[in-house]
Amino acid sequence: TCITPSAVCVELLVSSTLRLLLASIIIIIIIIVIIIIIIIIIIIIIILRFMKAYLFFLSLSLFFFSQNEFHGKEPCTSRGDVPDPSVSGDTVAEKLRDVYAKNALLRLHILKVKDHLVEFGGDHALVAKSLVSVKDHLQNHQVKVKALLQNVYPDxxxxxxxxxxxxxxxxxxxxxxxxxxxxxxLAHWLDGVLRVLEETNSVCHAQGARVQLV
Structure with a gap:
């Protein structure tokens, strides 16, 4: 016990106080990081749920649109100019990356189909306007997939x-x-995208569980 002030006592008190302060700061930083990670995971899960709902209705709309507008005169057995609608990859990260790439490619094809419909004229030009909305949805989807990749798989x-x-x-x-x-x-590709989003959702829940354990 220090009865009279001395340099040694002051130094010990200051050192002890600094250690306690540093420990408190580290704990606060860890708590803040955990909170930020949880918030990011919650945001990603919300984005995934929104994307799944909108993709489901978009795929239905595309199916009926293709049947009504083009009458299905001939089955699409050979792809030709049309990109492969399957989602490739062994891991969720690889599948998301393929979704991002196919999203950009299919958007270009939708723009080309729209241009053809405008070229045909008549009622086709009116139908082309609906493809502008599809193109915009694909652009928004591209942004969301990019956000998922950057947050869940930044490497x-x-x-x-x-x-x-x-x-x-x-x-x-x-x-x-x-x-x-x-x-x-595009409609078939969207079905595959929905399955990838389910897998991504599971990954996000697993990451959230690991964060809570910490």
Whole structure:
């Protein structure tokens, strides 16, 4: 016990106080980091749920649109100019990366189909306006997938921008078949995207559980 002030006592008191202060600061920082991680995970889960609902209704709309507008005269057995609608990858990160790349590519194809419909004229030009909304939805979806990749898998690089399209469809019938097959492919691709979002949702819940254990 220090009865009279001395340099040694003061130094011990200051050192003890600093250690307690430093420990308190570290604990506060850890708590803040955990809170931030939990908030990010909650935001991602909300985004995923919103995306799944909107993609479900969009896929239904695309299905009925393709049946009503293009009449399904010929099945899309061979892809030709149409991109592969399947989602590739072994891990969730690889699948999300493929979703990001296919999203950008399919958006280019939808824009091309819209241009063809405008070129056909008449009622086709009116239908083309609905594809503008599809194009905008794909753009918004691209932003959300990018946010998921950057938050859940920050080490995974984004795919490069797809090259401009070089199509072989050069006459009316070929362009109509191409347009129908693009929309059918987009609807099938959206089904795969929904499954990837379910997997991503599970990853986010697992990360949240690990954070809570810490």
């Amino acid at each position: 995974v690089p984004l795919p490069p921008t797809p090259a401009p399209l070089q199509l072989t469809a050069d006459h009316l019938y070929a362009k109509k078949k191409y347009g129908r097959c693009v929309i059918v492919a």
